[in-house]
Amino acid sequence: MPTPSDFDRLCVVLVSTRNPLNIGAAARAMSNLGFLRLRVVNPYEASFREARSAVGAAPLLAKAEQYSSVAEAVADCSLVVGTTAVAKRELNHPLRLLKDAAPVIRKRLRAGGRVALLFGSEKRGLSNDDFSHCHWLLHVPAREEHTSMNLGQAAAVCLYELARSSGRAGNRAKSKAISKTEQPKSATSAELERITAMLIDALRASGYLGERAVAAKEEKIRRMVRRLELSSADAELWLGMLRQMLWKMKSPTKE
Amino acid sequence: MPTPSDFDRLCVVLVSTRNPLNIGAAARAMSNLGFLRLRVVNPYEASFREARSAVGAAPLLAKAEQYSSVAEAVADCSLVVGTTAVAKRELNHPLRLLKDAAPVIRKRLRAGGRVALLFGSEKRGLSNDDFSHCHWLLHVPAREEHTSMNLGQAAAVCLYELARSSGRAGNRAKSKAISKTEQPKSATSAELERITAMLIDALRASGYLGERAVAAKEEKIRRMVRRLELSSADAELWLGMLRQMLWKMKSPTKE
Numbered sequence: 001m002p003t004p005s006d007f008d009r010l011c012v013v014l015v016s017t018r019n020p021l022n023i024g025a026a027a028r029a030m031s032n033l034g035f036l037r038l039r040v041v042n043p044y045e046a047s048f049r050e051a052r053s054a055v056g057a058a059p060l061l062a063k064a065e066q067y068s069s070v071a072e073a074v075a076d077c078s079l080v081v082g083t084t085a086v087a088k089r090e091l092n093h094p095l096r097l098l099k100d101a102a103p104v105i106r107k108r109l110r111a112g113g114r115v116a117l118l119f120g121s122e123k124r125g126l127s128n129d130d131f132s133h134c135h136w137l138l139h140v141p142a143r144e145e146h147t148s149m150n151l152g153q154a155a156a157v158c159l160y161e162l163a164r165s166s167g168r169a170g171n172r173a174k175s176k177a178i179s180k181t182e183q184p185k186s187a188t189s190a191e192l193e194r195i196t197a198m199l200i201d202a203l204r205a206s207g208y209l210g211e212r213a214v215a216a217k218e219e220k221i222r223r224m225v226r227r228l229e230l231s232s233a234d235a236e237l238w239l240g241m242l243r244q245m246l247w248k249m250k251s252p253t254k255e
Numbered sequence: 256m257p258t259p260s261d262f263d264r265l266c267v268v269l270v271s272t273r274n275p276l277n278i279g280a281a282a283r284a285m286s287n288l289g290f291l292r293l294r295v296v297n298p299y300e301a302s303f304r305e306a307r308s309a310v311g312a313a314p315l316l317a318k319a320e321q322y323s324s325v326a327e328a329v330a331d332c333s334l335v336v337g338t339t340a341v342a343k344r345e346l347n348h349p350l351r352l353l354k355d356a357a358p359v360i361r362k363r364l365r366a367g368g369r370v371a372l373l374f375g376s377e378k379r380g381l382s383n384d385d386f387s388h389c390h391w392l393l394h395v396p397a398r399e400e401h402t403s404m405n406l407g408q409a410a411a412v413c414l415y416e417l418a419r420s421s422g423r424a425g426n427r428a429k430s431k432a433i434s435k436t437e438q439p440k441s442a443t444s445a446e447l448e449r450i451t452a453m454l455i456d457a458l459r460a461s462g463y464l465g466e467r468a469v470a471a472k473e474e475k476i477r478r479m480v481r482r483l484e485l486s487s488a489d490a491e492l493w494l495g496m497l498r499q500m501l502w503k504m505k506s507p508t509k510e
Binding site for chain 2: 021025028029031032033034055056057099140141142143145146147148149150152153154156157160161163164165199202203205206207208224227228229230231234237240241244245247248249
């Protein structure tokens with residue numbers, strides 16, 4: 001299972017990115033998902049400066065490292081993975097779908113290796129020369145009619161998949177906390193039976209059920225109350241509401 | 256694995272989105288990942304028009320449906336899921352991490368139900384009133400120091416996870432056959448909203464709620480009704496019971 005320091009060994013490398021919004025978006029996704037090492041190769045200088053204001057990602061962008069070639073940018077990495085929308089270009093590289101690529105990358109990170117994940121320019125993607133620095137390529141599956149993803153979104157999806165089953169301490173604690181709040185205490189049979197009785201009383205007072213007990217109809221109400229799968233707290237709420245309605249139906253109306 | 260027609264039953268609902276780039280980005284991710292039904296609630300009019308030029312997503316944006324309230328936008332959906340960055344706000348809803356939420360959503364789509372996935376505005380996310388129309392909430396886990404994701408990126412990640420899936424064809428056929436016979440048809444949001452309105456009327460008539468609308472209390476009732484996860488048949492039953500009780504509370508008692 002990767003640790004935060006494993007994540008720190010993944011470098012996102014943006015090659016010849018033009019649009020400052022895209023650099024900013026990639027940085028923001030990195031910051032959201034816990035990958036903090038950004039490297040840029042030959043960005044348009046003005047774009048790179050402008051990108052530094054991306055919401056919440058300023059510290060990450062301030063620490064970004066700039067290189068003038070892919071070779072330099074990936075020099076210290078033992079695994080280099082290029083991203084591609086595939087489609088037309090003839091690939092001379094092994095290609096993995098994102099979800100199959102992620103475990104391989106995580107394994108390398110866990111083993112202490114440094115991994116580079118390359119994204120190309122908005123217009124042309126990575127060049128064949130860029131690819132030649134890669135061990136293999138990664139592809140985010142998309143609809144055939146529209147394969148080309150926005151750079152910031154492709155980065156978000158790739159990093160999400162890498163972080164997805166990492167069980168990082170933060171996420172683990174959070175999902176534990178969530179499952180605690182997600183599973184409120186279920187109502188006991190006694191609570192459900194109190195609701196059933198109160199509801200039958202109310203239905204009788206309203207004329208929905210006749211005055212005399214008809215077992216089959218009562219059973220139908222009882223089953224219906226069970227199907228609600230109420231929590232203990234909601235059972236309490238329903239009891240209160242029904243009690244008030246019952247009281248109202250039984251009290252003489254002043255007109 | 257869901258089929259393209261299953262995907263067609265998922266509606267992405269953007270609520271009060273301000274930035275045309277974000278509407279366009281969400282639409283582009285939808286188009287990339289194969290989800291083609293977009294609904295917008297109260298977008299800034301100019302933004303919505305401007306967004307129509309998003310790369311490759313123009314056909315999808317041209318077919319987008321516009322609504323003036325969340326209730327109308329989700330009326331035909333039997334499962335409504337809100338997205339949230341959680342963090343500060345106190346949630347009164349069950350919360351699922353994205354990867355745990357996806358199978359639940361896919362299951363509902365496979366069973367033939369229509370599902371709405373709600374995204375809030377860039378500034379404030381979804382409001383408590385928006386949440387009150389949701390059955391439960393979905394959260395993309397992010398770094399604690401920077402939980403707020405860009406709208407287009409959050410949409411891309413959610414839709415990627417929904418499309419990701421790993422089921423085999425054989426299992427698919429089997430689970431479809433099972434789910435068709437075992438799962439009663441779930442109540443639509445329109446049916447749940449009718450129950451909510453009737454229950455609020457009844458609670459008002461009984462004195463449980465005051466005569467004047469108090470939004471927070473109505474939201475609490477609306478959430479509670481969603482938690483019941485009613486079938487269409489049970490929704491009908493509840494409407495009948497509440498209608499009768501309401502009639503009784505409003506009619507003068509003969510003593």
